[in-house]
Amino acid sequence: MAEEMSPDPSSLSFEDALRALEQIVRRLESGDVPLDESIALYAKGEELRKRCADRLQAAEARIAKLTLDANGAVTGAQPFGAD
Secondary structure, three states: OHHHHOOOHHHOOHHHHHHHHHHHHHHHHHOOOOHHHHHHHHHHHHHHHHHHHHHHHHHHHHHHHHHEOOOOOEOOOOOOOOO
16 A cells, blocks of 8 residues: 555655645545545545644744744845845
8 A cells, every 4th residue: 555655744845745635635535445544544634734734834933933023013024035
């Protein structure tokens, strides 16, 4: 089974984790997966969902830190990639 050989979700980029999660959702929605495999896929999907949520939360915190001062006022905001 390919899922057993898949990398640990914590080692995946956000984009790779999201693609893997979408693939799992498609397989589960197909209805062609045996029950035991469905349970394993669901558990793997939950790990991937958590990985994606954690990465998004970290990105939001990083953006907030970059654009707000200690008082919550916007400071030195510039477009991403502007050096």
